[in-house]
Amino acid sequence: MLMKNNWRGYLRKNKMAYLFLLPALLCLIGTVFIPICMAVKTSFFRDVFLSPLSQPFVGWDNYLSIFRDNLFWDSFWRSWYWTIGSVVLQFLVGFVAALVLNQQFVGRGIIRGLLIIPWVVPGTVTASIFSMLFTSTGLVNQLLIKMGLLDNFFPWLTNFGTAMPTLLLAHTWRGFPFYMIMMLAALQGIPDELYESAKIDGASALSCFLHITLPNIKGSIMVSTLLGVIWTYGYLDMIYIMTYGGPYYATYTQALYVYAKAFVKGDLGMASAGAVTLVLTMLLFSLLYLRSIRKSDIE
Amino acid sequence: MHHKKNYKSMLIYIPVILILGFGIGPFLAALVTSFLPVGTFVTVENPFESISNFSMVNYSELFTEYHFPTWFINSTIVSVVSTLISIFCSCLAGYSLSRFKVAGRRSAEMMLLISQMMPVAAIIIPLYVIISRFALTNTLISLILVNNAITIPFSTMMMRSFFDSIPRELEDAALTDGCTPLMVLRYITLPLVRPGLFATAIFAFTLCWQEFLFAVTFNTSDTLRTLTTGMASVKERNMVNWGILSAAVVVATIPVAILFALVQKQFVHGLTKGALKG
Structure with missing residues (x-):
């Protein structure tokens, strides 16, 4: 009798479990999974905005056209420039900020709060602020001229060589607080005893950092930077507003x-093929990410 | 000895000030510019000019010459409604993932993780096709619907971590006393998880407040812009008026900055414990 009751209770609980998951999963099926399936399907058809009546099946043609397109490969590699540049810079600044905030000083809570602001404001805000700072007559040029480092106003965002570095700087500003939060949490998770016993053994600050701090936060570094790569690779907002891929494609990433391809050229077939390659690239990184969270869970 | 320690403890403020300068300096530049009279810039010669020349003219022009109040209201409507939907969904889903270890749970988590990693640039093309097929372009409903793709994965993982941090014993006790699971959730678990729920809601709100690509693609009418796309349209004019743009920057920043200040602690917990765990 007891067995039967338990079983029934379990079933009822299960029904609840699935019912509770339903709204969230339905929303995601509608907004993420059906769209992905549609993109996969469209990528095998000729689908151009202006001729909606003839949409023949073309097999791998769309993929072949984008793989033959030099601009695609240029934008592919530029995406990596954008991604690795952003993540490395954001991580370094965020890590240093975390190391500083891990010390005891008056006003630490307020300063941590202020430093999160760049991460919570819209990318549009960041893009507007940095466009203003780096415009020809902007504050940065004025400062550099005043300091004697520049003779003339320099067009940071419309110069082929400096557009991407300027974008990276803006993105570093926006992204570093995430790593700061993650690294600070990791640093605070290291037990104090480890440092105390190392001090008794006469370890220097540097060897403490190398042999205690780094190994203990390795997992968090891995997880947060992989997540950073996944978020940054397809992130378009700031590029869209600050340069829109220009000048001369200097900031043209794969996402753009x-x-x-879809919204300017109107070639939905080719755009979908590009979208599928974007999704596959991200899935690859998601697998790496999943493996690294599993690993840090086991540890 | 004491003196030396004091001196040493002051040294920490050098990197603190440098990082703080990097972190809020750009925003301060916009803040100062927004209070300058029309056509003036912050200059190196006189960075504090705005204090003597304090002027609200950029703000008044922003609110009268542009559809800025409409954009602000649009952003608010879209963000609030999206947040309510995603909090409803993610609260239930997070509770389910935290409490019931049923078959298929792993697949549900996998779906959340995959959604969390989908680049908007990839799903926006089919979404645009769907939205225009239902004649929802140039509506706020389209944005409210698609924002779920961004908010639900994160909110669910955060909610789950908050539910995880509440001991099950309380619920078990109520269950043996004859409460139904739904009553338990309503009267015992939810009140306990309220701070976390609040933090998750603010995070979801912030994600919607930041959203740009959907809004710029789906809505082209000037009165249906959100704050982010409205701001972009101010910037795209032939002669950028930096003062007005700065005023828009300040107004767009204040709500999320205040909201975040309210839930900083829970937010850090939710992000570090929940959003990143599979």
Whole structure:
């Protein structure tokens, strides 16, 4: 009798479990999974905005056209420049900020709060602020001229060589607080005893850092930077507003390639093929990410 | 000895000030510019000019010459409604993932993780096709619907971590006393998880407040812009008026900055314990 009751209770609980999951999963199926399936399907058809009546099946043609497109490969590698540049810079600044905030000083809570602000404001805000700072007559040029480092106003965002570094700087500003939060949490998770016993053994600050701090936060570094890569690779907002891929494609990333193929050129077939490659690249990194969270869970 | 320690403890403020300068300096530049009279810039010669020349003209022009109040209201409507939907969904889903270890749970988590990693640039093309097929372009409903793709994965993982931090014993006790699971959730678990729920809601709100690509693609009418796309349209004019743009920057920042200040602690907990765990 007891067995039967338990079983029934379990079933009822199960029904609840699935019912509770339903709304969230339905929303995601509608907004993420059905769209992905549609993109996969469209990528095998000729689908151009202006001729909606003829949409023949073309097999791998769309994929072949984008793989033959030099601009696609340029934008692919530029995406990595954008991604690795952003993540490395954001991580370094965020890590240093975390090390500083891990010390005891008056006003630490307020300063941590202020430093999160760049991460919570819209990318549009960041893009507007940095466009203003780096415009020809902007504050940065004025400062550099005043300091004697520049003779003339320099067009940071419309110069081929400096557009991407300027974007990276803006993105570093926006992204570093995430790593700061993650690293600070990791640092605070290291037991104090480890440092105390190392001090008794006469370890220097540097060897403490190398042999206690780094190994203990390795997992968090891995997880947060992989997540950073996944978020940054397809992130378009700031590029869209600050340069829109220009000048001369200097900031044209794969995400912008896909976006512009669809909404500027109107070639949905090719754009979908590009979107599928974007999704596959991200899935690859998601697998790496999943493996690293599993690993840090086991540890 | 004491003196030396004091001196040493002051040294920490050098990196603190440098990082703080990097972190809020750019925003301060916008803040100062927004209070300058029309056509003036912050200059190196006189960075504090705005204090003597304090002027609200950029703000008044922003609110009268542009559809800025409409954009602000649009952003608020979209963000609030999206947040309510995603909090409803993610609260239930997070509770389910935290409490019931049923078959298929792993697959549900996998779906959340995959959604969390989908680049908006990839799903926006089919979403645009769907939205225009239902004649929802140039509506706020379209944005409210698609924002779920961004908010639900994160909110669910955060809610789950908050539920995880509440001991099950309380619920078990109520269950043996004859409460139904739904009553338990309503009267015991939810009140305990309220701070976390609040933090998750603010995070979801912030994600919607930041959203740009959907809004710029789906809505082209000037009165249906959100704050982010409205701001972009101010910037795209032939002659950028930096003062007005700065005023828009300040107004767009204040709500999320205040909301975040309210839930900083829970937010850090939710992000570090929940959002990143599979």
